[in-house]
């Protein structure tokens with residue numbers, strides 16, 4: 001589902017069951033895996049690969065050419081300048097891994113908006 005006011009540029013692929021929320025931008029040649037949540041105001045640059053099930057927190061940015069592994073969570077406001085593995089949680093500017101998904105999230109964190 002691509003919300004109004006989201007922008008998806010040329011030659012992108014958005015996987016099934018993903019949400020691209022309002023104000024998000026996905027630049028050219030980027031891949032968004034299935035079941036991903038791209039929250040409001042996220043900026044994904046060109047030639048980026050976002051794995052299946054990833055959750056990009058509100059206002060986060062992913063820099064050109066970066067790959068993020070499946071089911072990884074990016075905190076709100078983070079800037080991701082380099083590749084991240086699957087199943088981790090990363091926050092901050094520049095984004096750093098703070099824990100793995102196995103270590104768990106607090107309950108406020110990853111509700112899907114707009115559904």
Ligand SMILES: CC(C)(COP(=O)(O)OP(=O)(O)OC[C@H]1O[C@@H](n2cnc3c(N)ncnc32)[C@H](O)[C@@H]1OP(=O)(O)O)[C@@H](O)C(=O)NCCC(=O)NCCS
Nearest residue numbers: 039057058073074075076089091092098104105106109113
């Ligand atoms: C990244 C996130 C998933 C982390 O959740 P969590 O694993 O439960 O993390 P915690 O709340 O236990 O915080 C762990 C540490 O990371 C820090 N942290 C958490 N989120 C952060 C963020 N977005 N930016 C910077 N630091 C963050 C906390 O301050 C804490 O630091 P400390 O250990 O020094 O005290 C969550 O904070 C987040 O940003 N969720 C996105 C919310 C969002 O976009 N919602 C959609 C609204 S439309």
